[in-house]
Amino acid sequence: MISSQNNPIGFFDSGVGGTSIWKEVHQLLPNEHTIYLADSKNAPYGEKTKEEIIQFSIKNTEFLLNKNAKIIVVACNTATTNAIAFLREKYTVPFIGIEPAIKPAGLVTKTKKIGILATQGTLNSELFEKTSASIDVSIKILEQVGEGLVYLIEDGKINSKEIEVLLKKYLNPMMKENIDALVLGCTHYPYLIPQIKKIIGDSVEIIDSGSAVAKQTKNVLESFSLLNTKGNHKTTHQFYTNKSTIVLSKLLNNRKLEIIEKDF
8 A cells, every 4th residue: 555654544433423532543643644524414323224324434435535544543333333344345545443342341340241332323233243242251231222312412412411311311221230331332422421420430430442443543554654753743633524613623622623614
């Protein structure tokens, strides 16, 4: 594969949630230029068919390749579990996927009960089923579809009463089952960790994929000799969304980043 170390890392998600992954990657790899694509008008992908998810993922990939992305982070659990195998066959650019962190949860649980909060599209996927089957058979996995959560996050209602009501509805049954690990199987959900902690307390370990994805991104860049090792240079970070830029800007803490509203 021919690409420049100075080319950007590309990210795409069904919306703004993948910025939780972008933050982890940017923190670990501050010398890298980045381009982020938020397909918010089609969010959430978790309610779409596999064929639709693949088509959205192709469109997003083509957009990032046209921006000279040297590697693409599929910053969406649903797109990873439904489309990444297809993308890897179709394109030569390296792809980094996001899978629910069931294996790490399986390693830390002492009650042998772990909860997973994810979209329907992720929970129904073959990849999720394969990953779930790979952990200790004595561990019980309590699956819960986080219906409605992505819509509220995309609307900027992270601290709303509606979010609180839904989280209690989804998490309280898990707590009654005595889970001691909760897997966040959607990149939008890390933004809800403060509200989640109010419900489940400190006795349950919350696990998401952000840190692991950042490390894997660095490993893959190194293996393809694509890591940008130039220090003290000005990096560029572009964020594209096909809906309002307001929520995206707030989640990025109104940093001085280039946030562009564009139909795609």
